[in-house]
Amino acid sequence: MSSHYSVKNGQRYFYYKCTRVMYRNKEACLSKPLSARKFENAIIEKIKELSQDRRQLEETLKNANLVAHKELEPLRERKILLERAKREKEEIQRLIKAIKVGNLEIEAIEEELKNLEEEKKSLERQIEELNIYIRREESNLIDIDIVQRTYQGFSQVFPNLPLKEKHQLLQLVITEAGETPHTYQPRTVRCSVRAGSFEIRLE
Incomplete structure (x- = not known):
């Protein structure tokens, strides 16, 4: 999935769209676009959760x-x-x-x-x-203490940023996102960030 926007009444509305649709056709990916605000808020909540739960953070970083x-x-x-x-x-x-x-x-x-x-x-x-x-x-191995401090600082600073800067910052954090196919709600998205990966559920 990659970030896009549409303009309505002079205002930009950001959303995430399956990348395969851009290079093939709509049948190549059945995932519907995701609201950027909803998706990014879920990521921020997950980062905040990881910053406060060391055991879960260790599991997230283990595979990397x-x-x-x-x-x-x-x-x-x-x-x-x-x-x-x-x-x-x-x-x-x-x-x-x-x-x-x-x-x-x-x-x-x-x-x-x-x-x-x-x-x-x-x-x-x-x-x-x-x-x-x-x-x-x-030196490229991920240090859990550094990641935890970074996530804690990120969670504190992010809410105070202007909307545009929030979106730009998250584009630096998110390296990959892909929806896990399900026939039921909520939608589940596998998200890779600069340190590890995790799943988030969008209600």
Whole structure:
């Protein structure tokens, strides 16, 4: 669903409409348009509710963090393999050095040592690049304390904003909305915001 408006008597009336209708036809989506005020008020009430109920907020954020952890898992596994390869190459270097007798330089051994050293440096660079990427991705994991404080502040500030600014702010908060098909009332909308997702029911 996406936000739209119509003009009547010089006044804008905002509503949410199924996006598929815009790109196909009315049969592509049977959901009727939603009043923006009704829908957005329901979202605000839900955010307020989540800001006061930590257990429910944890459940809301859990899936978002699970996805992030799954994306990080292959990177962590690759880092482990790279570190193991680096240790094995260091052990080979140690053994080759042990073979050398006194100051006698064996050309083949020296060449092998040089190649191993270059490979080790390449592995170290890859490990460091992975470390940087993993740290950056870990910083994107959702911190429940920060979200709770943000939601609490949002609930306090939002009611005092002009109507137009309220709508604009919510467009920044809502990332996706889709109606859950039901043959009965109330209408249920699955809503994704910047931190997690939840369902709201519109009476």
